[in-house]
Amino acid sequence: MNKRSGIESKKKIIKAAMDVFSVKGYAKTSIREIARAAGISVGGVYLYFRNKEELYKSLINEKMRDIGASLRLAAGDTESPAEALSNLLKMHLEHALKHKEFILVHIREHGFAFGVQEKRKFFKEQRALIGHIIQRGIQSGAFRECNPEDMATIILGSLRGILLSIALDQDVHITPEMLNEFIFKGLLKTKSS
Amino acid sequence: MNKRSGIESKKKIIKAAMDVFSVKGYAKTSIREIARAAGISVGGVYLYFRNKEELYKSLINEKMRDIGASLRLAAGDTESPAEALSNLLKMHLEHALKHKEFILVHIREHGFAFGVQEKRKFFKEQRALIGHIIQRGIQSGAFRECNPEDMATIILGSLRGILLSIALDQDVHITPEMLNEFIFKGLLKTKSS
DNA sequence: GGTTCACATGAACAAACGTTCAGGTATAGA
DNA sequence: TCTATACCTGAACGTTTGTTCATGTGAACC
Numbered sequence: 001m002n003k004r005s006g007i008e009s010k011k012k013i014i015k016a017a018m019d020v021f022s023v024k025g026y027a028k029t030s031i032r033e034i035a036r037a038a039g040i041s042v043g044g045v046y047l048y049f050r051n052k053e054e055l056y057k058s059l060i061n062e063k064m065r066d067i068g069a070s071l072r073l074a075a076g077d078t079e080s081p082a083e084a085l086s087n088l089l090k091m092h093l094e095h096a097l098k099h100k101e102f103i104l105v106h107i108r109e110h111g112f113a114f115g116v117q118e119k120r121k122f123f124k125e126q127r128a129l130i131g132h133i134i135q136r137g138i139q140s141g142a143f144r145e146c147n148p149e150d151m152a153t154i155i156l157g158s159l160r161g162i163l164l165s166i167a168l169d170q171d172v173h174i175t176p177e178m179l180n181e182f183i184f185k186g187l188l189k190t191k192s193s
Numbered sequence: 194m195n196k197r198s199g200i201e202s203k204k205k206i207i208k209a210a211m212d213v214f215s216v217k218g219y220a221k222t223s224i225r226e227i228a229r230a231a232g233i234s235v236g237g238v239y240l241y242f243r244n245k246e247e248l249y250k251s252l253i254n255e256k257m258r259d260i261g262a263s264l265r266l267a268a269g270d271t272e273s274p275a276e277a278l279s280n281l282l283k284m285h286l287e288h289a290l291k292h293k294e295f296i297l298v299h300i301r302e303h304g305f306a307f308g309v310q311e312k313r314k315f316f317k318e319q320r321a322l323i324g325h326i327i328q329r330g331i332q333s334g335a336f337r338e339c340n341p342e343d344m345a346t347i348i349l350g351s352l353r354g355i356l357l358s359i360a361l362d363q364d365v366h367i368t369p370e371m372l373n374e375f376i377f378k379g380l381l382k383t384k385s386s
Numbered sequence: 387g388g389t390t391c392a393c394a395t396g397a398a399c400a401a402a403c404g405t406t407c408a409g410g411t412a413t414a415g416a
Numbered sequence: 417t418c419t420a421t422a423c424c425t426g427a428a429c430g431t432t433t434g435t436t437c438a439t440g441t442g443a444a445c446c
Contacts, residue, residue, distance in 0.1 A: 027221045028220045107300070123362075137380070142382065143381060150371055153358070153365060154371060155375075155380075156358075157351070157354045157358040157367070158350070158351035158375075160357060161349075161350045161351050161354020161357060162350035162351060164300075164350070165353065169316075172346060172350070174347060178343055182347045182351075183379060183380055184381045185337070186376060186377050187278075187330070187339075187376055187377050188336060188337065189335065189336060
């Protein structure tokens with residue numbers, strides 16, 4: 001209205017959309033509401049996005065690209081498999097805390113709405129990343145014998161639930177240390193201690 | 194139409210609603226669609242449920258009551274904490290496989306729509322159940338020292354994600370044994386082996 | 387047969403939705 | 417100052433939504 005800058009408006013729309021989608025879900029969110037939250041008219045939204053579906057998709061893809069890149073980085077810059085996995089978990093937790101809304105939108109609509117293949121690709125990449133670290137860990141003797149793929153599936157599944165808990169239940173506080181202890185050491189008392 | 198039995202019709206509606214809600218989510222599901230899937234007219238649905246919201250709530254509550262009861266049973270009928278937790282996890286997995294639709298509906302709408310407090314209560318009860326088992330395990334010396342509440346939160350979070358993976362990704366096959374190994378033993382190689 | 391009542395129907399209604407579009411306004415270059 | 421252009425507006429349109437209600441129907445009583 002005042003600034004007359006297209007890029008500014010687009011950013012405002014994206015932020016507003018993320019906010020509203022995350023609390024109300026895709027279907028219950030109306031363009032009118034996004035427009036209101038962004039301080040822009042209904043028609044204004046359609047200047048930057050062809051339709052509701054495209055707005056949603058571009059939201060998801062942008063975030064996934066960013067997060068995916070930083071996760072790949074976190075996993076790759078160390079030699080020790082235990083340390084690599086630990087870093088990866090920590091980064092996941094940090095992102096969950098920072099982008100709660102994205103987690104909500106992402107999990108909520110996963111497997112139902114559009115952008116399914118993009119999301120599947122994201123998960124597949126994460127599973128491969130973790131699986132590879134585990135394989136290295138087994139070979140180096142740090143991790144116990146197990147099927148790396150299955151273990152990666154379980155760990156990623158666990159992670160998904162924990163991140164969901166963080167995003168959903170306000171009173172859940174899980175530190176990277178707690179998560180590490182759980183995933184590495186399990187629940188049983190080890191013979192050596 | 195033919196049978197003229199009210200109870201039959203109500204059951205058909207509940208089943209149809211669960212089916213449709215689980216694939217399309219609450220908001221995208223119309224009464225018309227539920228009615229069609231149930232083989233009943235639109236107005237017929239309103240003979241048994243005051244409105245869409247009440248239909249959804251009674252769906253959720255009924256299932257939660259059933260599942261909650263059987264879980265309480267699974268956790269209680271044994272002395273050994275490890276066995277109790279193992280049973281509980283197994284029962285969770287079985288329920289997830291059997292009631293995929295419910296999991297989808299449950300997680301999808303958790304924290305957003307109605308019936309929030311019922312769902313929270315369900316989770317709280319589960320957390321208390323697991324927390325109690327862990328406390329017993331620590332006292333008996335089977336489990337390592339840790340904060341039972343935090344550990345219960347993490348385990349329940351993990352479980353949530355794994356159940357979600359099972360419900361969402363068709364190609365995920367996680368056995369109770371795999372889950373047990375992960376939660377009890379963790380990823381690191383123990384000194385004794 | 388006649389009456390009653392629980393079960394069932396689907397056209398009708400108001401509200402809300404995604405989307406469009408004719409028009410308005412601020413800014414930059416002439 | 418005038419024109420061109422990019423940005424923006426909100427009333428309007430056609431659909432779909434949840435919900436209601438006048439009407440219908442079958443079975444069980446008298």
